[in-house]
Amino acid sequence: MNSEFHRLLDKLCDERITPGERYKLEQMLSSSAELRAVYLDYVDLHSTLGDLAPAEVLPEPLVDSEFAVSPTPARKRPASRLGFVAAVAALSLGFGYLLPHPGFLQRDRQVESTGEQPTEVPEGIGQANTAEVIAHAAASFGGRSDRLAVGDTLEPLHEYVLTGGLLSLRFASGAEAILTGPAVFRIGGSEDLALDLGGCSLHAPDGAEGFTIRTPRGNVVDLGTRFSVDVAENGEADLTVIEGAASIAVEEMLVSEADNATGNQSVVLREGEAMRLPIADKKTPTPIPFNAERYVTALPDRVLSYVADVDAEGHARRLESVDVQRDGRVLRYVTDRLIAAEVDHYAFGDDRITNAGQVGVVVTPTSDPESKLMEGASRRRLIGRPFDLATGVINPGGIRADVEGKLPSLGDAPLGLGVRFEIPVVNGPGPDVVLFDLHVVSHAVGGDTLLVRNWSASADRERSLRIDRFDIDATHPAAEYLTDFRLHWATRPMRSIAQLSNAELVAGPQHAVRAQILAVGIDLSDLGVPAGGSVDRLLIQDDLEVEDFVDPVVVVGLPEDSALR
Secondary structure, three states: OOHHHHHHHHHHHHHOOHHHHHHHHHHHHOOHHHHHHHHHHHHHHHHHOOOOOOOOOOOOOOOOOOOOOOOOOOHHHHHHHHHHHHHHHOOOOOOOOOOOOOOOOOOOOOOOEEOOOOOOOOOOOOOOOEEEEEEEEEEEEEOOOOEEEEEEEOOOOOEEEEEEEEEEEEEEOOOEEEEEEEEEEEEEEEEEEEEEEEEEEEEEEOOOOOOOOEEOOEEEEEEOOOEEEOOOOOOEEEEEEEOOOEEEOOOOOHHHHHHHHOOOOHHHHHHHHEEEEEOOOOOOOOOOOOOOOOOOOOOOOEEEEEEEEEOOOOOOOOOOEEEEEOEEEEEEEEEOEEEEEEEEEEEEHHHHHHHHOOOEEEEEOOOOOOOHHHHHHHHHHOOOOOOOOOOOOOOOOOOOOOOOOOOOOOOOOOEEEEEEEEEEEOOOOOOEEEEEEEEEOOOOOOOOOEEEEEEOOOOOOOEEEEEEOOOOOOOOOOOOEEEEEEEEEEEEOOOHHHHHHHEEEEEEOEEEEEOEEEEEEEEEHHHHHOOEEEEEEEEEEEOOOOOOOOEEEEEEEOOOHHHHH
């Protein structure tokens, strides 16, 4: 049985499970009847052993609140065991067996469905704590910071180092903040944030007035507003008020006579105003040009999460749906609505692999070594329907920039992987294409670096989009571990689609190192496609300046949605 599954069960029963780990456990349980049966036996045994122990509080069962036993302050094991096991029995019978999915999305964001409704962050989660993570985009952490997942509660006064990306927090007061990395910050309470470096865009709704952002040069106090604070490494801080008002209070600040008469040692800024808090040798805030773009209204459109069918170990096998934020709205696309692709160009080549005897690689599940997709022309569908995550055409050829950083001209038969969509993909708001990548856990956490080009007949094929970080990277709680898989090597270099279809392949053993499935959205606008324009082919290439290789296993287009026009 899956050691990861048992580890999460242990943490659940010991009340040490984090929201991110809880989410992974829920995903395992939702997809496997076998794991639900093991879960039932496990918690029954755990609570039975607890009958001999002193009274203590049981962990909250992973069931919908409608079916859960009402909690009491402290219960002895014999009484609570019956209620807990009854709740788990309801789970095994399919009675709303999961808590609401925290979602990797903001609760106040409009949610629309394209086949199945994603669950929003529930009202009230974390409201008794100082602040919790409600969303993030390409967030990375350094220093002594633990990585933060959606639903995690931040420790008061702990120093967090956001080395890059965006992090969205909700405070117990109702205020919401979006932090822009690099940033160094601490949570001082339900209405208090210390910001030593970086950007913070704050929205304090009615009832959250008085929220304070403490900077090295002074404090910014909300008076019912939307504002941003940007702190430089020297401590200098810029305040920009978007709505309402905010006050700046600086120690020993010079104030006007009117202020001195009332004892008010602060300056109030209103909508459309901006000021810089003084550096060490100055005492009075200085007006600066107003720039509304300094306020981050929302996290960028991106791939948020995906759902996959899992094996008995709880590892991903086949894609079922993907959640994508487009034009600020969260949409769930089930696989029936996705636009499938197939391989229509393949040219492998790189000395780093060829010298090691690998001259083109495809992948299949260990459980299906005789897959029909390995037969001839069927290999072209390894990246398409039925959206198996353990099949793909990996390690495509790539390209390297010259000494001036310019990419060479491609020619008619470039190295790389060409894909053709079953119908053209229309350029709408946000991501239009999603690429899923097999990512060995020993590789860079941001994902493998790749280049994407519009390979349609009339396109500017020399224009490329470089992707060096995936929306769902290896640190993202939505990145699932992949089922067991094996690699198949060609005995000769494959430099055409015909050679891919007909090459003799040698199957390797089960891959020894685990892999995750990462995902990234591709906005066709970044390839020069106008709004409403369409693409029927893309070229995917390795960036040979980077050590690791991209491993596409599924490439899909998102359907046109009239509501997004």
